[in-house]
Amino acid sequence: MINSRSxxxxxxxxxxxFFTAFFxxxxxxxxxASFTNGDGVPTLANYARILLxxxxxxxxxxxxxxxxxxTLICILIGYPLAWYLVRIVKFRSWRRLCVILLILPxxxxxxVRSFGWMVLLGRNGLVNETLQMxxxxxxxxRLLGTETxxxxxxxxxxLPFVVLTIGNAxxxxxxxxxxxxxxxxASPAATFWRVTFxxxxxxxxxxxxxxxxxxxxxxxTPALLSGGRVTVLAVLVFQxxxxxxxxxxxxxxxxxxxVFTMAIIGISSLVSRLGAx
Amino acid sequence: xxxxxxEGVSKSFGSHQALKDVSLNxxxxxxVSLLGPSGCGKTTLLRLIAGFLTADRGTIRIDGxxxxxxxxxxxxxxxxxxxxxxxxxxxVQDNVAYGPRRSGAGRVEAAxxxxxxxxxxxxxxxxxxxxxxLSGGQQQRVALARAIVNxxxxxxxxxxxxxxxxxxxxxxxxxxxxxxxxxxxxxxxxTHDQEEAMAMSDRISVLSEGRIQQVGNGAEIYRRPANRFxxxxxxxxxxxxxxxxxxxxxVFAPADQSTNRLGVVRPEHVRILREGDxxxxxxxxxxxTAEVAAVASIGGTTDIxxxxxxxxxxxxxxxxxxxxFKPGDKVTLVIAGDDIHIIESERS
Amino acid sequence: xxxxxxICIVALFGMTFLVLPLAVLVGASLTTSEFLAFPPQGxxxxxxxxxxxxxxxxxxxxxxxxxxxSATLIAILLAxxxxxxxxxxxFPGKGAFSAFLLSPLVLPHxxxxxxxLQFGGSIGLTRNFWALLVGHVVIVTPFVLRTVxxxxxxxxxxxxxxxxxxxxxxxxxxxxxxxxxxxSGLVAGAIFAFITSxxxxxxxxxxxxxxxxxxxxxxxxYVQYSVDPSIAAVSSATIVAAAVAIxxxxxxxGLDFLTTNDD
Numbered sequence: 100m101i102n103s104r105s106x107x108x109x110x111x112x113x114x115x116x117f118f119t120a121f122f123x124x125x126x127x128x129x130x131x132a133s134f135t136n137g138d139g140v141p142t143l144a145n146y147a148r149i150l151l152x153x154x155x156x157x158x159x160x161x162x163x164x165x166x167x168x169x170t171l172i173c174i175l176i177g178y179p180l181a182w183y184l185v186r187i188v189k190f191r192s193w194r195r196l197c198v199i200l201l202i203l204p205x206x207x208x209x210x211v212r213s214f215g216w217m218v219l220l221g222r223n224g225l226v227n228e229t230l231q232m233x234x235x236x237x238x239x240x241r242l243l244g245t246e247t248x249x250x251x252x253x254x255x256x257x258l259p260f261v262v263l264t265i266g267n268a269x270x271x272x273x274x275x276x277x278x279x280x281x282x283x284x285a286s287p288a289a290t291f292w293r294v295t296f297x298x299x300x301x302x303x304x305x306x307x308x309x310x311x312x313x314x315x316x317x318x319x320t321p322a323l324l325s326g327g328r329v330t331v332l333a334v335l336v337f338q339x340x341x342x343x344x345x346x347x348x349x350x351x352x353x354x355x356x357x358v359f360t361m362a363i364i365g366i367s368s369l370v371s372r373l374g375a376x
Numbered sequence: 377x378x379x380x381x382x383e384g385v386s387k388s389f390g391s392h393q394a395l396k397d398v399s400l401n402x403x404x405x406x407x408v409s410l411l412g413p414s415g416c417g418k419t420t421l422l423r424l425i426a427g428f429l430t431a432d433r434g435t436i437r438i439d440g441x442x443x444x445x446x447x448x449x450x451x452x453x454x455x456x457x458x459x460x461x462x463x464x465x466x467x468v469q470d471n472v473a474y475g476p477r478r479s480g481a482g483r484v485e486a487a488x489x490x491x492x493x494x495x496x497x498x499x500x501x502x503x504x505x506x507x508x509x510l511s512g513g514q515q516q517r518v519a520l521a522r523a524i525v526n527x528x529x530x531x532x533x534x535x536x537x538x539x540x541x542x543x544x545x546x547x548x549x550x551x552x553x554x555x556x557x558x559x560x561x562x563x564x565x566x567t568h569d570q571e572e573a574m575a576m577s578d579r580i581s582v583l584s585e586g587r588i589q590q591v592g593n594g595a596e597i598y599r600r601p602a603n604r605f606x607x608x609x610x611x612x613x614x615x616x617x618x619x620x621x622x623x624x625x626x627v628f629a630p631a632d633q634s635t636n637r638l639g640v641v642r643p644e645h646v647r648i649l650r651e652g653d654x655x656x657x658x659x660x661x662x663x664x665t666a667e668v669a670a671v672a673s674i675g676g677t678t679d680i681x682x683x684x685x686x687x688x689x690x691x692x693x694x695x696x697x698x699x700x701f702k703p704g705d706k707v708t709l710v711i712a713g714d715d716i717h718i719i720e721s722e723r724s
Numbered sequence: 725x726x727x728x729x730x731i732c733i734v735a736l737f738g739m740t741f742l743v744l745p746l747a748v749l750v751g752a753s754l755t756t757s758e759f760l761a762f763p764p765q766g767x768x769x770x771x772x773x774x775x776x777x778x779x780x781x782x783x784x785x786x787x788x789x790x791x792x793x794s795a796t797l798i799a800i801l802l803a804x805x806x807x808x809x810x811x812x813x814x815f816p817g818k819g820a821f822s823a824f825l826l827s828p829l830v831l832p833h834x835x836x837x838x839x840x841l842q843f844g845g846s847i848g849l850t851r852n853f854w855a856l857l858v859g860h861v862v863i864v865t866p867f868v869l870r871t872v873x874x875x876x877x878x879x880x881x882x883x884x885x886x887x888x889x890x891x892x893x894x895x896x897x898x899x900x901x902x903x904x905x906x907x908s909g910l911v912a913g914a915i916f917a918f919i920t921s922x923x924x925x926x927x928x929x930x931x932x933x934x935x936x937x938x939x940x941x942x943x944x945x946y947v948q949y950s951v952d953p954s955i956a957a958v959s960s961a962t963i964v965a966a967a968v969a970i971x972x973x974x975x976x977x978g979l980d981f982l983t984t985n986d987d
Contacts, residue, residue, distance in 0.1 A: 104815075107809050109805075110813075111806065111809045111821065113805065114802040114805065114806040115824075117802055118824060118825060118862065118865075120858075121862050122828065123824075124843060125836070125840050125842065126835075126836070126839050129835070129842060129843075132842065176734060176737075176738045177738075179730075179731045179734040183732060187728070195974070199967070199970050199971065200742060200743055201739075202970050203970060204745075206923070206966035206967075206969060207962055207963050208922075208923035208940040208943070208962060209925060210923075210944045211746075211749065211940075212745055214749065214947050214951075214956075214959055215745025215748050215959070217951070218752060218956075219748055225748065255742070258738065259742070309830075316832030316833070316835070318834045318926050319944065322948075323944075323947060333832065333834050337834060337929075340837075340838040341929070346842050353838055356832060356835065357832070357835060426889060447888070447893075449887075449888040449889070449890075449891050449893050449897075451889075454890065455885075458882075461879070461882040461883045461885065461886040463883055463886070463887075474892070475891060478890055478891035478892045478896065479891050522890065526890070
């Protein structure tokens with residue numbers, strides 16, 4: 100390639116400059132602040148304040164419990180839904196409509212989507228009315244302001260990601276593999292567990308990682324559906340940056356959120372890679 | 377002066393040396409094939425000539441002018457790409473007119489020249505279509521028209537027929553050769569198909585492991601391969617180590633004793649006689665006693681595989697008759713002395 | 725067969741679950757009552773008239789549109805050269821470079837917003853349009869990069885070589901051959917980028933003010949204190965806009981990634 104070095108430099112220069120200035124440097128500033136006190140003296144006090152305190156640990160536990168349960172529920176509903184769309188639906192136009200309805204939530208703001216659930220989950224909302232009419236409960240359930248409410252909101256917001264990644268993996272499977280399995284005498288169940296499921300496992304893993312990362316860092320949904328009664332890490336981070344203005348403690352909270360998220364994603368992808376061997 | 381002159385060109389990709397000190401001349405109007413197995417460096421050499429890669433060492437000249445560091449778009453040659461690389465968003469006409477437009481022709485003139493090139497390849501009526509609406513053979517012709525429209529003196533072709541089925545391929549070989557002669561343009565033609573190279577080329581350059589092994593016309597390369605690689609790659613060959621040779625008195629060494637001389641014998645030059653049948657022998661013939669191992673008829677020929685001295689020697693008979701030879705038969709193999717091509721200092 | 729029916733039930737439950745909240749908002753926006761009601765009491769479009777005559781909403785809507793459009797444009801100008809460099813050239817740190825530009829996809833936007841607020845404070849880049857813009861460019865650039873990269877394939881590279889072989893220089897080749905080939909990916913990436921910017925809260929919330937606000941942040945602030953049918957109308961307007969965008973994508977690039985090859 101002629102003059103490839105200067106061409107690469109010309110192509111890469113602006114993106115690299117922009118991302119360094121407005122992405123790398125700001126994050127470095129946060130990380131630096133988290134390791135210093137108000138006078139700029141290096142300290143671990145901000146982290147000690149978080150990690151040596153039971154309240155913070157309970158917030159971390161709530162955050163990650165919500166993340167893990169959301170991920171599991173998304174897979175449990177998402178896999179059958181993806182299977183339905185890829186393997187069962189016969190009419191192209193119905194599948195097309197379903198795909199549009201699946202993506203529509205992704206194109207609307209978290210606010211709008213959470214607001215919809217605020218309306219539905221209220222004391223006199225549709226969910227409580229239905230439950231009461233069906234005789235499943237005597238008095239209206241308190242759903243808003245509980246972890247269950249947040250969970251419903253998070254599953255709702257993140258379900259499309261799982262359906263799309265699993266559905267994509269399912270659609271790519273060569274049917275002759277399953278036919279070969281049946282031809283070799285495997286029952287439909289054996290074919291599913293030994294052929295189909297392993298081939299969709301990367302899709303499940305990819306979807307799970309996206310869902311988990313977005314669930315533990317979600318701010319809007321917990322803020323709206325908790326009604327201030329349930330606290331997650333992202334809410335603590337926001338408070339420090341928007342009203343308390345303690346960038347050192349806030350930075351430490353942000354870094355904690357990042358590190359815990361990356362650690363869990365790293366462990367789970369390591370486990371799935373070992374499992375694939 | 378040669379039209380294209382390549383001198384001492386080397387090219388590495390990381391630690392892999394793709395071309396090692398390659399030199400080659402192509403005369404005006406000549407058809408030269410670069411023949412070799414995949415990974416031999418033939419495509420790298422073509423891309424160096426086209427200007428998509430830059431040589432680490434050596435020079436490339438066209439008409440005596442050094443173009444080693446001239447960018448691709450300023451080189452006076454054109455290329456037919458392996459999968460044609462037609463622009464899918466342009467009509468056939470616009471694809472072919474692309475070259476003239478870039479070299480400064482006006483819209484009308486470019487269109488005229490494109491139509492002319494298209495009728496030259498027999499696609500005069502297809503100008504309004506888009507590449508995806510054409511068959512593989514038609515796309516191939518469009519790629520050809522696009523490459524010749526600027527009337528280059530040198531055309532590079534990167535396995536242009538490899539995507540076509542066998543019948544179409546045979547027909548395109550003939551058409552391509554006719555077109556080349558009609559236009560008087562020099563072709564550098566990359567292929568891994570020896571029959572294609574043999575059928576079309578004035579000269580063949582056999583490449584292996586980044587080096588040119590031999591350059592010559594088809595008959596030369598077939599009859600007098602320069603080394604073991606060429607002997608085995610071009611056609612089929614029985615390779616036998618030679619113990620001693622005085623004139624036509626040639627004695628072969630057993631397979632487990634390698635010597636520094638190798639005899640190359642084509643299967644069709646091996647005659648097969650029943651043991652004791654000495655009727656048709658002449659002075660210059662070399663005789664080997666052998667045993668038939670297997671008999672195989674393929675189309676118009678019959679191969680009789682024999683074992684002797686630890687070699688498997690193939691004798692080829694024209695026609696479907698196996699001459700009554702059966703596995704286990706004791707036979708005498710007869711090879712005329714001047715049908716044995718000797719390669720010196722090649723360990724077998 | 726039982727299993728198949730079970731799958732169908734779960735799937736239909738899932739689809740209902742996905743549609744319900746959005747349907748509820750669209751329905752509630754049509755109510756004639758002064759409070760949020762679903763099913764709506766009567767049908768009226770008066771709440772849409774209310775929001776479209778409210779200057780605060782209109783201003784936020786314009787800010788969001790302008791912000792998303794600018795961020796998308798800049799993202800294209802950054803992502804296309806980056807994609808060309810990554811797909812066409814070998815250079816040291818190539819893997820790290822593309823990972824760096826793609827990483828905002830997995831990084832919590834809230835953390836980035838906080839970081840930009842703190843960093844922006846030190847250079848005077850806070851609570852104005854430019855402060856919002858740089859953050860949005862960072863989060864939407866990966867979307868363009870991700871849709872353009874796969875289109876710069878080997879076949880595409882062969883076409884660029886063919887163009888240069890026929891005498892076109894690099895710039896001519898880019899505009900006549902490369903750009904028309906990546907246009908579909910560029911359109912899809914640009915739509916994703918625009919939407920992502922348009923619906924963002926976590927990043928914008930740090931740098932918005934009463935005078936300079938985006939639609940989602942405006943809604944967020946509003947929803948936390950009071951709810952009335954006008955908010956449902958704003959929400960439902962964004963839902964309709966999203967539906968239009970999706971149908972546009974379906975018509976231009978197709979959303980058939982759940983279709984198997986053999987039917």
